[in-house]
Amino acid sequence: MNGPLSPYASSLGNEAKQRYYKKLLYNGETKTLPDPYILTEKWSTNPSNWPDLTFGDIYLYLIDTPSIYNKDSMKAYKSLEAYKHVVSGHVQVVLSNPVDDKCPFMAMKAKGTPSQRARDKPHDPWIYLEKNSGTVYCAHCTCMAGLGEVCSHVGALLFKIEMGVKMGMTQTSSTSEACQWNSTFRKEVI
Numbered sequence: 001m002n003g004p005l006s007p008y009a010s011s012l013g014n015e016a017k018q019r020y021y022k023k024l025l026y027n028g029e030t031k032t033l034p035d036p037y038i039l040t041e042k043w044s045t046n047p048s049n050w051p052d053l054t055f056g057d058i059y060l061y062l063i064d065t066p067s068i069y070n071k072d073s074m075k076a077y078k079s080l081e082a083y084k085h086v087v088s089g090h091v092q093v094v095l096s097n098p099v100d101d102k103c104p105f106m107a108m109k110a111k112g113t114p115s116q117r118a119r120d121k122p123h124d125p126w127i128y129l130e131k132n133s134g135t136v137y138c139a140h141c142t143c144m145a146g147l148g149e150v151c152s153h154v155g156a157l158l159f160k161i162e163m164g165v166k167m168g169m170t171q172t173s174s175t176s177e178a179c180q181w182n183s184t185f186r187k188e189v190i
């Protein structure tokens with residue numbers, strides 16, 4: 001294996017570790033994205049550099065990836081736990097990291113969320129979005145049993161980004177307004 005993995009990824013069982021490593025390969029598996037758990041610099045709370053993630057991108061990713069999501073649950077997405085997490089303000093500030101100018105993907109994560117209930121497993125999701133198109137490239141969360149299912153934490157992170165894009169937070173000229181939206185967003189449920 002090339003490229004350093006985080007202590008978390010290194011601690012996974014062999015099969016899960018291989019799978020984690022494979023997620024990070026791109027460009028015909030000739031290049032490796034940095035493991036987001038060890039990316040320490042350049043994380044930003046400013047939504048202005050978020051890729052244009054659309055509902056269609058989320059839909060395709062969640063349907064194509066073995067997960068709790070299927071066509072019926074996506075049709076009723078407002079009743080999904082992931083969506084409810086976002087509208088009730090449970091997704092903390094979203095951080096983005098462009099890695100470097102040559103990297104075609106943007107790393108995104110939610111700042112660690114304290115568990116609501118003691119029995120909840122720790123969860124720390126990350127995703128990589130294609131910078132130009134907003135396509136979801138890969139994602140991971142520490143709550144996963146090692147193999148690549150999508151959990152509601154990854155889903156919630158995706159929904160929050162999509163809402164920000166839809167609400168114009170990536171386009172606004174007011175950086176402070178966008179950053180404030182990112183750290184305090186709670187949708188008024190009618």
Ligand SMILES: [Zn+2]
Pocket residue numbers: 123124125141142143144151152153154
């Ligand atoms: Zn999770």
